[in-house]
Amino acid sequence: MIHAKHRGLKASGLSGAVVAALLLSGCVSIGGKPPQRLLTLDAAHKVAAGASRVAGDGRTLIVADPEAPRMLDTVRVPVQLGATSVAYVTKVQWADTPRHLFRRLLAETISATTDRVVLDSGQFSGDGGQRLSGELVAFQIDEPSSSAIVTYDAVLTTPAGKALARQRFTASAPVGGKIEAATVGAPLNAAANRVAADVAAWAAAVKD
Incomplete structure (x- = not known):
């Protein structure tokens, strides 16, 4: 089941600024019921428990959170x-x-399928490895085609911020049955994993 309505928030005891912030967040409900289902992403390729890797010169990769439009x-x-x-x-x-x-899915996939040592943006890379950033352009269900669509604009840069490569990656997966809470998680996870695998192969191939 889907809906396009916005429910109002009662402002008793709350300032106008607080109410406005809650409305903009799109994910806070006052007095509403909790969701019946929480979704997450599960990597198709995982790093084996106990696996270790030493970073060679320039082989570290910092994976940053992508930007995303407010809708996503x-x-x-x-x-x-x-x-x-x-x-x-x-x-x-x-x-x-x-x-x-x-x-997190990107980082796990790249770690599992390439020789890169992946760090997040809060960790320090002593050998000055590359940086993967970009924008999550689409991460949604498309009703006309009844499919999940994930699109990521990837940018690979040097430690100094010089762009090495830029490429758009996209994948889709069919939604089985009616678009509702029980049917949207698996196709979105499948499409996200396909994009992550393609990005991993691309990032491994780009040289300074």
């Missing part, structure tokens, strides 16, 4: 109804925002 920077699951119309699936939410979940 929420724990709600969007459904593209048409070119200018978006709704959200009811009774389901992401456990974290898609851009944070996708960064």
